[in-house]
Amino acid sequence: MASAFEYAPAPESRAIVDIAPSYGLFIDGEFTEAADGKVFKTVSPSTEEVLSEIAQAGEADVDRAVKAARKAFEEWSALPGSERAKYLFRIARIIQERSRELAVLETLDNGKPIKETRDADLPLVAAHFFYYAGWADKLDHAGFGANPRPLGVAGQVIPWNFPLLMLAWKIAPALATGNTVVLKPAETTPLSALFFADICRQAGLPKGVVNIVTGDGRTGAALVAHPDVNKVAFTGSTAVGKEIARTVAGSRKKLTLELGGKGANIVFDDAPIDQAVEGIVNGIFFNQGQVCCAGSRLLVQESIQDELLDALKRRLSTLRLGDPLDKNTDIGAINSEEQLTRITSLVEQGEAEGAERWSPACELPESGYWFAPTLFTNVTQAHRIARDEIFGPVLSVLTFRTPDEAVAKANNTPYGLSAGIWTEKGSRILAVANKLRAGVVWSNTFNKFDPTSPFGGYKESGFGREGGRHGLEAYLDV
């Protein structure tokens, strides 16, 4: 942004984080190397700097982790809920105490702006542990009958877009309900999970209750397929989710899947325009659009299309892209080269199909993986960019004329994770929300999360709910 008032760089110091040159697997309370000694590297997406070497867990390692979790399950599940709560509260407090360190770490490993890890991710991570700590001794009153039983060993596979937050969503309810855990973080963002392992030790959590196995898809596949895992929880792409569903089918494992999305953000002509613009920006450019519930399809009422698009473009011109550790950065780096390639190819298809591409004037750093915020107009339902999840900072703009048309278009997707409604008319909010097939419908806001609120999808966005009282069900034998 060319302005008389140029903000000087305000980088957060990375001195607060001490990243070791290599990390092992966290099994039975100890860090240990992979049985076959294989390792892979994790890089910082904004600079391509190698941050550390991480152990690649094989089948034998996964088996060891599951065994440790099985052994720990006996004691952990037998503890009174109030005792488990103490550990969870302790973990929550340590996360708060170490939040600056974890925020910097997450930004380094993931590429998202420090503003988001500091102000969104970390407070939510702590809040999830606090919230489920509160449930641990009240499970009899959660609506699942008296004395609901835990399932056993939970195998959990999480994505790279919110590494620590997804860990919290998975581990907090699992532990609160008396399960033990083997968790596999994403290959590109393993570090915060390994730091979490250290937090478990700091909290004095009994050995084996939480185990972290790092690695790529093969590690995840081994964990999901392990015969002694009782519950599988997965957040990630729909393609992998389908594979997992096939693997688990016919076994007695309980499964929850939280998969992709193509959320519709519906703006009616009586919407609070300035706030709608903020909500659209937050809906698609938060975490560089690498959010499964992103509002990646903007459905705008034709009568205000021009006005809204002008306002949106003006607003996009003020977004600041660059060093994610800079406290003034709004848009950070794309998580991996692979993801950048996928975004680029989908955007090229959008252009080839005749949609009109627009980005604000924006300089991209020379190293690292970057993609400028992008807007597509003249998009129709038939375009691939209106159907496929791009998982990047790319917004497709469609129009509608009547509320019925808005609902029909919003629902016309294989996904069903999130949607947004912008209107000043309360009755319309309720009427439209009732007709939308999406797990979360936000009105006059977007991308707001809270541990007390259940989250999950319809159709190809998966099944099962995380968060809230509903989130307990996935870890209880009910």
Place this chain on the structure above:
Amino acid sequence: MPTNALTAAHALTDVTASDSMLRRFLHGLPGVDAVGLEGRAASLGTRSIKTTAKAYAIDLAISMVDLTTLEGADTPGKVRALGAKAVHPDPTDRTTPATAAVCVYPDMVATAKEAVAGSTVKVASVATAFPAGRAPLAVKLADVREAVAAGADEIDMVIDRGAFLAGHYRKVYDEIVAVKEACGTSARLKVIFETGELSTYDNIRRASWLGMLAGADFIKTSTGKVAVNATPANTLLMLEAVRDFRTQTGIQVGVKPAGGIRTTKDAIKFLVLVNETAGEDWLDNHWFRFGASSLLNDLLMQRQKLATGRYSGPDYVTVD
């Protein structure tokens, strides 16, 4: 900018023909979602302003201050001291910019004018039965004419909040038009809404448009005499209003938050709001002001700290 800016402005004057037409227009403006507005203001408040940007911001903020004394106990001596400070805010460092204006009651305008003679500092006066605005229009207009005759460069008028809240938009509009006329060509008009008394954000947006339609050169949050004065949210909202008004009519209107802004940190947050909402066209003291009296000393102390690396303390700046 629309090429037919004048036509657009003319079209907008049609909506002021009657109470009901004004109501239809003002109530047809996009609504304001309070949670979203406050969220946006808070998120802009987290911008980190350091080093060169901070030095620039402090000088800019000093140059935007309307140094104000509005006490029943004001004396010519007090006003002269204020004027001297406005011209040279920091006597130990002559590179410090002058403030934008001194703001006084109408009977002090002549004294203030003398005190700032030969400098860039303007004299602003709160006329129109400030701060309540509860006087007959004739009295308000006389108040304005006296101030202008005494040499005021700027008039800060309060609107009739009672009429506004009762829906008598046309009455409010007419008063502003009349005051603007009384200002003549020599004085710029700042219209004060007393946002704390308007109570809702929708009302603040409507008042902003009403003021601009009636010819305000500046829209101003408050008098500084009530509990809730300038906030980041209501200022952000008014910045959106002037931005949209210029887009539609080609006419640029200034914004002045007043009351309750005491620290450099707060002032910089407001500058960020200006920068990222209305844009750099508003980043000078012709288009943006701070109505604040205690703010200036904090700005001066922070300026000294940037220059010397050490924080001096309140005895290193003047008390008035």
